[in-house]
Amino acid sequence: MAEYEMILTEAQGRVGLVRLNRPKALNALNAALMKELMNALAVFDADEGVGAMVVTGDERAFAAGADIKEMVDASAVEMLARDNISVFDRIRTIKKPVIAAVSGYALGGGCELAMSCDMIVASESAKFGQPEINLGVIPGAGGTQRLTHAVGKAIAMEMVLNNRTLSAAEAEHYGLVNRVVPVERYLEEALELAAEIAARAPLAVQIGKQAVNQAFEASLTEGLAAERRMFYFLFASQDQKEGMQAFIEKRPPQWKGE
Numbered sequence: 001m002a003e004y005e006m007i008l009t010e011a012q013g014r015v016g017l018v019r020l021n022r023p024k025a026l027n028a029l030n031a032a033l034m035k036e037l038m039n040a041l042a043v044f045d046a047d048e049g050v051g052a053m054v055v056t057g058d059e060r061a062f063a064a065g066a067d068i069k070e071m072v073d074a075s076a077v078e079m080l081a082r083d084n085i086s087v088f089d090r091i092r093t094i095k096k097p098v099i100a101a102v103s104g105y106a107l108g109g110g111c112e113l114a115m116s117c118d119m120i121v122a123s124e125s126a127k128f129g130q131p132e133i134n135l136g137v138i139p140g141a142g143g144t145q146r147l148t149h150a151v152g153k154a155i156a157m158e159m160v161l162n163n164r165t166l167s168a169a170e171a172e173h174y175g176l177v178n179r180v181v182p183v184e185r186y187l188e189e190a191l192e193l194a195a196e197i198a199a200r201a202p203l204a205v206q207i208g209k210q211a212v213n214q215a216f217e218a219s220l221t222e223g224l225a226a227e228r229r230m231f232y233f234l235f236a237s238q239d240q241k242e243g244m245q246a247f248i249e250k251r252p253p254q255w256k257g258e
């Protein structure tokens with residue numbers, strides 16, 4: 001496995017785990033960390049032995065945002081040239097499901113990173129917020145868009161304009177996270193969820209992820225048409241034949257990802 005300085009990676013069965021590892025800076029996302037994170041996700045994505053991924057921080061912080069010290073003196077042109085947004089955006093190109101296991105602070109870019117993942121498992125101590133307004137800026141990596149889709153306009157406005165922070169329970173109530181569990185269990189819960197998904201028909205999982213993501217990008221008519229094309233496409237796979245045959249024969253299916 002590649003050598004990293006800002007993250008730790010390991011494979012647990014068919015699940016690839018990435019831990020952000022800058023605890024003294026509350027896992028603030030600097031350029032080097034983001035580069036390593038994206039590299040690790042791309043490596044797991046290309047690995048046939050991996051079916052799903054989990055991204056986590058530590059108990060105190062998932063990530064307290066982009067590294068303020070790295071950008072305090074940057075000009076607009078430098079920010080553009082650094083192009084950190086494309087790093088965030090590339091998470092969308094990962095084909096396999098990515099689950100964020102969030103405990104403690106998920107602020108600014110940290111909240112945006114969690115929202116870029118496909119699902120969020122939160123610990124009871126998780127706190128979600130977009131405090132950029134306190135720094136004289138606004139979210140720049142999806143925090144006005146994905147957040148609004150997830151929690152609705154009213155709550156998103158409070159979070160973006162007035163630094164409202166959501167507790168884990170509120171985040172679950174507003175649909176930002178999939179589930180909330182005690183702090184001792186959040187990572188295990190995310191790993192178990194990832195392992196369950198990783199054991200399912202690989203092609204259908206990847207295409208299902210694509211199809212759900214279409215709902216955020218296309219009109220209903222376009223989204224439904226894309227969903228139907230993807231549905232028909234899966235009838236070209238052996239996994240579809242196997243899945244339906246196994247049902248009829250009352251036995252568990254053997255997925256091949258073909």
Ligand code: DAK
Binds near residue numbers: 028064109132140
């Ligand atoms: N950046 C750098 N260092 C950070 C940090 C951050 N975001 N958050 C915390 N740290 C560091 C602190 O400076 C401190 O370091 P030392 O002073 O010990 O060297 C250490 O982590 C521990 O933090 P505190 O001492 O502050 O810990 P507390 O428990 O007292 O407070 C806190 C925890 C999370 C409430 C506080 O640290 C805090 O308010 N942190 C900042 C939260 C924040 O404002 N986050 C938003 C950052 S702006 C982009 C797209 C998106 C973005 C950027 C670019 N592109 C399109 C290019 C995203 C922007 C953001 O996320």
